[in-house]
Amino acid sequence: MISAANRFEYGFIGAGNMVSAIVQGMSAAGVEGESLAITDHSGKRAPVLAKAVDATYLPDTAELIRRSKTVILGMKPHQQNQLLRTYREEIAQSQPLVISIAAGRSIAQLEAQLPEGTAVVRVMPNVAAQVGLSTTALCGGTHTSAEQIRTATALCEAIGSAQVVAEELFPVFTALAGCSPAWFAATVDALAQAGVAEGLTKTAALTAAASAMEGTGKLIQAALAGGNTAADIVDQVCSPRGTTVAGLLAAEDAGLRRVWHSAVRAAVARDAHLSAN
Numbered sequence: 334m335i336s337a338a339n340r341f342e343y344g345f346i347g348a349g350n351m352v353s354a355i356v357q358g359m360s361a362a363g364v365e366g367e368s369l370a371i372t373d374h375s376g377k378r379a380p381v382l383a384k385a386v387d388a389t390y391l392p393d394t395a396e397l398i399r400r401s402k403t404v405i406l407g408m409k410p411h412q413q414n415q416l417l418r419t420y421r422e423e424i425a426q427s428q429p430l431v432i433s434i435a436a437g438r439s440i441a442q443l444e445a446q447l448p449e450g451t452a453v454v455r456v457m458p459n460v461a462a463q464v465g466l467s468t469t470a471l472c473g474g475t476h477t478s479a480e481q482i483r484t485a486t487a488l489c490e491a492i493g494s495a496q497v498v499a500e501e502l503f504p505v506f507t508a509l510a511g512c513s514p515a516w517f518a519a520t521v522d523a524l525a526q527a528g529v530a531e532g533l534t535k536t537a538a539l540t541a542a543a544s545a546m547e548g549t550g551k552l553i554q555a556a557l558a559g560g561n562t563a564a565d566i567v568d569q570v571c572s573p574r575g576t577t578v579a580g581l582l583a584a585e586d587a588g589l590r591r592v593w594h595s596a597v598r599a600a601v602a603r604d605a606h607l608s609a610n
């Protein structure tokens with residue numbers, strides 16, 4: 334085994350959307366590029382990402398596994414099985430902490446595919462990692478020590494906030510935190526389009542809606558810290574006979590709450606489908 338002093342702190346397998354966000358977030362938070370190694374399948378995005386953050390690009394996945402204390406599995410859920418079969422021997426020899434960010438892949442599935450005794454942490458980040466604002470869930474496996482949970486937590490805290498979440502709640506956490514940046518972006522785009530219909534330019538409409546969303550997120554966090562809720566902010570904005578309550582009732586008539594309930598249910602169902610395949 335390569336001595337600990339000569340191993341990278343974190344080795345990323347995959348350099349797609351989520352790993353790029355994590356690596357850029359870590360770099361912006363001051364994590365040294367020299368502690369990171371990155372590989373991918375095609376050799377297209379990993380070298381570019383590595384260069385951008387002064388990390389090391391390793392074209393050989395086996396070498397990355399041998400030379401990393403913590404290995405992050407950053408590929409699609411259905412791509413994990415093949416990879417773990419291919420590199421089982423390297424993982425058995427170098428015994429890294431293995432972190433999976435895949436939706437729908439359980440700790441039990443990971444442990445069944447990894448060499449006996451491998452320490453595993455399941456993590457669910459989101460793309461706001463790129464700007465240091467991922468709210469990330471993590472959960473340790475059967476062979477994971479408290480020290481290894483601290484290592485994974487430190488990684489997650491470099492890209493935002495981290496909380497240990499019971500694994501059975503990962504599917505719903507994935508919906509609310511992992512998926513919702515796409516849903517919120519789609520919502521901002523829809524709001525902006527409605528603004529365009531009323532005369533704003535698309536850029537002005539997007540800027541207004543996005544900054545209102547950012548401000549509202551902060552207001553809700555402050556409300557929660559002060560023992561209040563999101564509903565209190567709704568009440569604060571809805572003036573009697575005002576514009577907001579008129580718009581809100583129209584949105585609720587059009588299915589506002591039903592839309593989000595459906596979105597979360599569909600994401601949770603898809604997570605279960607990924608787990609079963």
Ligand SMILES: NC(=O)C1=CN([C@@H]2O[C@H](COP(=O)(O)OP(=O)(O)OC[C@H]3O[C@@H](n4cnc5c(N)ncnc54)[C@H](OP(=O)(O)O)[C@@H]3O)[C@@H](O)[C@H]2O)C=CC1
Nearest residue numbers: 347348349350351373374375407408409410412434435436
């Ligand atoms: N996107 C998101 O917002 C979030 C994603 N996730 C999870 O993150 C994971 C990645 O998602 P995302 O980044 O969107 O996916 P992408 O398709 O953007 O990236 C997948 C990456 O995995 C690489 N890869 C695939 N197979 C291998 C292999 N055998 N060896 C080395 N590299 C490989 C691909 O390389 P190449 O391009 O060269 O083929 C690519 O760089 C998923 O499991 C997803 O569930 C979790 C939270 C949020």
Ligand SMILES: O=C(O)[C@@H]1CCC=N1
Nearest residue numbers: 435436507511512513
């Ligand atoms: O869409 C997906 O499956 C991944 C997981 C959460 C966000 N993106």
